[in-house]
Amino acid sequence: xxxxxxxxxxxxxxxxxxxxxxxxxxxxxxxxxxxxxxxxxxxxxxxxxxxxxxxxxxxxxxxxxxxxxxxxxxxxxxxxxxxxxxxxxxxxxxxxxxxxxxxxxxxxxxxxxxxxxxxxxxxxxxxxxxxxxxxxxxxxxxxxxxxxxxxxxxxxxxxxxxxxxxxxxxxxxxxxxxxxxxxxxxxxxxxxxxxxxx
Amino acid sequence: xxxxxxxxxxxxxxxxxxxxxxxxxxxxxxxxxxxxxxxxxxxxxxxxxxxxxxxxxxxxxxxxxxxxxxxxxxxxxxxxxxxxxxxxxxxxxxxxxxxxxxxxxxxxxxxxxxxxxxxxxxxxxxxxxxxxxxxxxxxxxxxxxxxxxxxxxxxxxxxxxxxxxxxxxxxxxxxxxxxxxxxxxxxxxxxxxxxxxxxxxxxxxxxxxxxxxxxxxxxxxx
Numbered sequence: 417x418x419x420x421x422x423x424x425x426x427x428x429x430x431x432x433x434x435x436x437x438x439x440x441x442x443x444x445x446x447x448x449x450x451x452x453x454x455x456x457x458x459x460x461x462x463x464x465x466x467x468x469x470x471x472x473x474x475x476x477x478x479x480x481x482x483x484x485x486x487x488x489x490x491x492x493x494x495x496x497x498x499x500x501x502x503x504x505x506x507x508x509x510x511x512x513x514x515x516x517x518x519x520x521x522x523x524x525x526x527x528x529x530x531x532x533x534x535x536x537x538x539x540x541x542x543x544x545x546x547x548x549x550x551x552x553x554x555x556x557x558x559x560x561x562x563x564x565x566x567x568x569x570x571x572x573x574x575x576x577x578x579x580x581x582x583x584x585x586x587x588x589x590x591x592x593x594x595x596x597x598x599x600x601x602x603x604x605x606x607x608x609x610x611x612x613x614x
Numbered sequence: 615x616x617x618x619x620x621x622x623x624x625x626x627x628x629x630x631x632x633x634x635x636x637x638x639x640x641x642x643x644x645x646x647x648x649x650x651x652x653x654x655x656x657x658x659x660x661x662x663x664x665x666x667x668x669x670x671x672x673x674x675x676x677x678x679x680x681x682x683x684x685x686x687x688x689x690x691x692x693x694x695x696x697x698x699x700x701x702x703x704x705x706x707x708x709x710x711x712x713x714x715x716x717x718x719x720x721x722x723x724x725x726x727x728x729x730x731x732x733x734x735x736x737x738x739x740x741x742x743x744x745x746x747x748x749x750x751x752x753x754x755x756x757x758x759x760x761x762x763x764x765x766x767x768x769x770x771x772x773x774x775x776x777x778x779x780x781x782x783x784x785x786x787x788x789x790x791x792x793x794x795x796x797x798x799x800x801x802x803x804x805x806x807x808x809x810x811x812x813x814x815x816x817x818x819x820x821x822x823x824x825x826x827x828x829x830x831x832x833x834x835x836x
Binding site for chain 2: 435527530531535536563566571600602
């Protein structure tokens with residue numbers, strides 16, 4: 417059986433979600449049409465307004481609904497201290513820790529040539545402008561410990577070289593409540609190199 | 615039975631892409647199979663599945679994407695940092711862009727491993743390592759050209775300039791690559807001039823096979 421054009425259009429549209437193939441898309445479309453028209457209408461409105469209204473903060477690239485995001489607008493935060501992360505989810509995680517009172521720079525990716533992600537694609541030209549403009553006194557690198565995260569961190573380190581900006585990298589090591597036995601060798605080696613007096 | 619019988623093979627991760635919640639789709643380079651695509655279920659929890667780490671793997675399945683049955687570390691990760699890491703990423707991008715999947719290149723594993731190992735020791739002449747690898751890659755793909763003889767078989771002359779014809783090799787021309795530098799490359803005499811010429815010559819030699827999309831890893835070298 418073939419779907420009518422509108423139903424088929426809805427199913428095709430759902431497949432743009434990650435992890436959703438034609439079958440789950442069909443299930444979602446049927447569910448909304450059969451049982452939850454109201455929810456469907458709400459979803460459509462929320463999608464439209466979010467797609468129109470959400471943009472990137474012009475300073476940190478995080479999602480924002482105005483020129484600047486709430487964190488960049490917050491005058492109680494240290495706007496010259498910048499934590500570089502790869503995704504908005506990382507911002508959320510660090511905010512939950514309650515430890516940090518500076519602002520962020522969100523790369524929305526990492527240096528990954530094979531994925532077509534070069535320095536410009538992750539906004540490093542923008543970060544470089546902010547460094548050159550003297551807006552930043554300290555950078556905290558919080559990119560991941562993958563190959564891409566390391567390359568990204570090194571590239572930023574190179575960019576900062578020769579400026580007055582101080583750079584640090586968040587510590588890597590043994591997780592809280594973790595047993596040494598289950599920590600992998602590379603992490604343990606890092607933890608040893610980064611040990612500190614108590 | 616054919617799948618069961620497959621032995622552990624040396625393989626390197628060229629590229630890893632998240633897939634579903636906890637899995638990875640990997641581009642691998644293996645001695646016996648060349649470049650191949652695999653799905654690693656739950657692979658995001660396995661810290662072994664990273665580039666620049668020698669691995670032993672057993673595969674199952676058929677078709678475009680194989681499954682990983684077993685992964686073992688075959689050594690510690692290579693400590694590539696800074697420019698050496700960029701060089702490693704460049705090698706991987708070259709392999710992903712130039713090798714077809716499931717097209718074995720057993721002759722390329724030794725140069726790949728040797729180049730990565732040398733990069734990990736922090737040698738100053740990283741560009742020379744890349745040039746050697748590019749030459750090995752061109753050779754393996756069947757696009758190599760002589761650095762001692764021109765297209766007609768006559769020996770290269772230091773005072774002559776040459777252009778590179780992708781089909782024929784080096785052809786004497788009124789302007790182009792200086793013979794002295796080409797002979798320097800052939801002799802392994804890497805003066806500054808030679809290194810510059812070698813970089814541009816090999817870039818030109820690789821260009822027709824890379825298509826119109828530029829290599830992104832070149833942007834990392836500032």
